Amino acid sequence: MDNIKSYVQEHKERFIDELKELLKIPSVSADSAYSQDVINTAEAVKESLEKAGCDTVEICETPGYPIVYAEKTIDPNLPTVLVYGHYDVQPADPVDLWKSPPFEPVVKATEIHPEGAIFARGACDDKGQMYMHVKAMEYMVKNNVLPCNVKFMIEGEEEVGSPSLGWFVERNQKKLKNDVILISDTGMISNTQPSITTGLRGLSYVEVEVTGPNRDLHSGLYGGAVANPLNILAKMIAQLHDDNNHITIPGFYDKVEELSREERDEMAKAPFSLEDYKNALDIDDVYGEATYSTNERNSIRPTLDVNGMWGGYTGEGAKTVIASKAYAKISMRLVPDQDWEEITELFTKHFESIAPKGVKVKVTPHHGGQAYVTPIDSIGYRAAASAYNESFGIKPIPVRSGGSIPIVALFEKELKSKTVMMGFGLDSDAIHSPNEHFGIFNYLKGIETIPLFYKYFTEMSK
Amino acid sequence: MDNIKSYVQEHKERFIDELKELLKIPSVSADSAYSQDVINTAEAVKESLEKAGCDTVEICETPGYPIVYAEKTIDPNLPTVLVYGHYDVQPADPVDLWKSPPFEPVVKATEIHPEGAIFARGACDDKGQMYMHVKAMEYMVKNNVLPCNVKFMIEGEEEVGSPSLGWFVERNQKKLKNDVILISDTGMISNTQPSITTGLRGLSYVEVEVTGPNRDLHSGLYGGAVANPLNILAKMIAQLHDDNNHITIPGFYDKVEELSREERDEMAKAPFSLEDYKNALDIDDVYGEATYSTNERNSIRPTLDVNGMWGGYTGEGAKTVIASKAYAKISMRLVPDQDWEEITELFTKHFESIAPKGVKVKVTPHHGGQAYVTPIDSIGYRAAASAYNESFGIKPIPVRSGGSIPIVALFEKELKSKTVMMGFGLDSDAIHSPNEHFGIFNYLKGIETIPLFYKYFTEMSK
Numbered sequence A, B: 001m002d003n004i005k006s007y008v009q010e011h012k013e014r015f016i017d018e019l020k021e022l023l024k025i026p027s028v029s030a031d032s033a034y035s036q037d038v039i040n041t042a043e044a045v046k047e048s049l050e051k052a053g054c055d056t057v058e059i060c061e062t063p064g065y066p067i068v069y070a071e072k073t074i075d076p077n078l079p080t081v082l083v084y085g086h087y088d089v090q091p092a093d094p095v096d097l098w099k100s101p102p103f104e105p106v107v108k109a110t111e112i113h114p115e116g117a118i119f120a121r122g123a124c125d126d127k128g129q130m131y132m133h134v135k136a137m138e139y140m141v142k143n144n145v146l147p148c149n150v151k152f153m154i155e156g157e158e159e160v161g162s163p164s165l166g167w168f169v170e171r172n173q174k175k176l177k178n179d180v181i182l183i184s185d186t187g188m189i190s191n192t193q194p195s196i197t198t199g200l201r202g203l204s205y206v207e208v209e210v211t212g213p214n215r216d217l218h219s220g221l222y223g224g225a226v227a228n229p230l231n232i233l234a235k236m237i238a239q240l241h242d243d244n245n246h247i248t249i250p251g252f253y254d255k256v257e258e259l260s261r262e263e264r265d266e267m268a269k270a271p272f273s274l275e276d277y278k279n280a281l282d283i284d285d286v287y288g289e290a291t292y293s294t295n296e297r298n299s300i301r302p303t304l305d306v307n308g309m310w311g312g313y314t315g316e317g318a319k320t321v322i323a324s325k326a327y328a329k330i331s332m333r334l335v336p337d338q339d340w341e342e343i344t345e346l347f348t349k350h351f352e353s354i355a356p357k358g359v360k361v362k363v364t365p366h367h368g369g370q371a372y373v374t375p376i377d378s379i380g381y382r383a384a385a386s387a388y389n390e391s392f393g394i395k396p397i398p399v400r401s402g403g404s405i406p407i408v409a410l411f412e413k414e415l416k417s418k419t420v421m422m423g424f425g426l427d428s429d430a431i432h433s434p435n436e437h438f439g440i441f442n443y444l445k446g447i448e449t450i451p452l453f454y455k456y457f458t459e460m461s462k
Helices: A004-023 A032-052 A127-142 A165-171 A229-238 A261-267 A274-281 A340-353 A379-392 A407-415 A440-461 B004-023 B032-052 B127-142 B165-171 B229-238 B261-267 B274-281 B340-353 B379-392 B407-415 B440-461
Strands: A056-060 A067-072 A080-086 A106-108 A117-119 A149-155 A180-183 A195-200 A202-211 A303-312 A325-334 A360-369 A397-400 A419-421 A437-439 B056-060 B067-072 B080-086 B106-108 B117-119 B149-155 B180-183 B195-200 B202-211 B303-312 B325-334 B360-369 B397-400 B419-421 B437-439
Touching (some): A004 A440, A032 A067, A032 A127, A080 A127, A080 A407, A117 A440, A127 A149, A127 A440, A149 A165, A165 A407, A180 A379, A180 A440, A195 A379, A195 A419, A202 A229, A202 A340, A229 A303, A360 A407, A379 A440, A437 A440, B004 B032, B004 B117, B004 B127, B004 B440, B032 B127, B032 B149, B080 B407, B117 B440, B127 B149, B127 B440, B149 B165, B165 B407, B180 B379, B180 B407, B195 B379, B229 B303, B229 B325, B325 B340, B360 B407, B379 B440, B437 B440
Parallel strands (some): A080 A149, A080 A180, A195 A397, B080 B180, B180 B419
Antiparallel strands (some): A067 A149, A106 A117, A202 A325, A303 A325, A303 B303, B056 B067, B067 B149, B106 B117, B117 B437, B202 B325, B202 B360, B303 B325
8 A cells, every 4th residue: 555645636626626526515413404415415425325335325315314325345355344434514604603604615725724724614524534544545446455345324414412323223223234443523633643543422413492481571570570581591500510520410420431540540531731722722711620630531531512592682792581492402522331211311300300390391302322432452453543643643542531422331232343443533623513614635644544444444354 | 632542442443453563563573683674674664653732753873763743833832742652663573472473463361451451572672652642643643632741752772772872852842842851751650549669770791701722622621621611601690699699890889879768668568468479480489689589689779780791602402511711691780879881890800800810701781760759749749649550440549660660860961851641551561571461451541541631731831
């Protein structure tokens, strides 16, 4: 595979242009206004996999958005890698904070990406990272160096909790049979220090609605005399953490895996500057659970965050109204051994129990997923480590991520295989935020590194 | 004035049609998208006052929306009544809760208004109540029964805190000279039990902004490690009340007028059914400051309510984001002797002081006004009581309202005259809410009652 670097250099303009075309389609799965765009994106991904040299490429219908499936089998006796990715993207709001339109990709240099980065919704999460695999496949097929069998499963509902993926996986266990699952939907420490994500947090995402009076009221005439849903919602949310920022839901921590002092000390060796972290976010201090460090708070500890909150008059000027209803979207990140369905139930029960008289509360679960840990002694992990080591010239560090890819636990359960998370994004790529981008360096380095994973995985599997 | 009833009966269809025309113009002062409509409404009010028989009618420019001024002087030795009202309306949101479009007035019967009510934004607050005065004027001029001099001052910024009215009043003290100020912008107990508002609460309206990280963040990667502005805002708002629902802002209650047990007992005699109140709002309990009754909570006690709150992802579906900013609009209703500017300062200082490290807080005052009490032994009050007594056949009850008309205190200060608040709306009219309406009975009864006030006020002033 000596010529992968030169192949990438030769074709890089085309690789960037092709990704830009894919990023132009606003495949926002959370908003039904974009449903045709989501479907069009599936079609575009299908075509790209055909061009890359896959033998079978299909659009598989599901109860939701379709899954693009592709495969190339060169020898049934060789190992099979199943690549998972997603072609849907997060909503682009707040759109007015984007410096260039979210669905009109542009390449601009940044401090961290002096060689340029592609700015667009989905550039990193996950169109860019998913498309690295398509281009790596193209390279291996065109140059006759594909060392094993490959399957692709690219879905369109990851950003809304993959509601149809379980349905699909359960019904297609034979088709999806594999020896390792490969996902690029995470990040790495920096462009000079690659890392491999070995842990993911689970997730429980709920929406709450607090209803007070049956209609909006004049705050002068009713203020102080009836429960104001917005004040009550604030009070209820405030009660979900205690003064040490522990979550107060009874039973919430019961199954939380407590890491040993040794493991925590080992984690603390990862390069990290609290000053740089604060400066990058322009905050004067960090904030979180007492007795845990920042890196522990966002990886090995469960959390509860309000992701959206609204009610009453939010327009220009002033309106003296007591809203009938107040809403919040709340997500909890979970750690290994916490069961997301159980946590969702505990949350619901607790939230209902703390509602004062005078309001009604409704909790609607959105979606969830289990936490996951990849063993670092697996062939998959070792093959990935060797691939990074060769392409970056430095050994990658295993890290636990705070993010969630709920389907990883599902894959283990249904397909009985381990997942390796080879992410090439950076924390600063602003995924889920305005001005999301993906470094050209990272994109091309990903295309370079992936074929090496195939090589090492096949060799180590012998 | 025996023929006022027959005059109203004869012209009632026209009176309703004219009001409907006025209600069709969406004069939302809080939203600059409607600025031309606000100006057009001033023009329509001017024309109506000319037709009603005023001698001088002017559109007076101000730094904001214009004030419509009109007068008819029949004898400088007779008393002068200054009518104040407003032609602007509250925003109509949430528009989807209206059963008919807010600016397409329709007459529909309701349980409380079997003879019909006009449904439209501003029907009661204040276009309908203001227009009663225009029609009462028409009657008195046409029938040669106007007993005194009259001035009209109808503004277009009441719903945004009357920012230009002080400016106008200070510059036109001579022009606005009067013996009593008459306002119909409040309510009465019921159609069978009229009441006169003798107290109004003051108001301090602020907007708060809590800023955490400098951009929206992925809640998986940062959740639990940085201060989430939405959680922090909830926590800060929750802290503004203690467990007894007392407001915790230091100094907030220092100047609050404490009513004696006797006064409170007197107030408690007003007809009131807690069961009916709860049923009408579909709430299982009331909620408010410990040791005070519902009617005390919304009249003689100061309050703090969130009128709007927003931040993060509020669209369809789920987005795992930590918002950079969270916002709330908060209003405090004040009672006599609390100074709104001082309270605004106390709030600001306190709110800033309770912000944890990791966030920045900005408090922006919107507007405010002082509380007011009308003496019930004044000529104005006695004349109004006699007028209601005659038109309704029952003596009106003096009540303290929880609402605010911030300019009443300003009038007393600048024009040295007392204000009488003759309101004809009902609590159930849904002012500031979807489906605002004004009973046909109330509208016509107002037109009947107002000329009687002029008669009694002139007689009692002799």
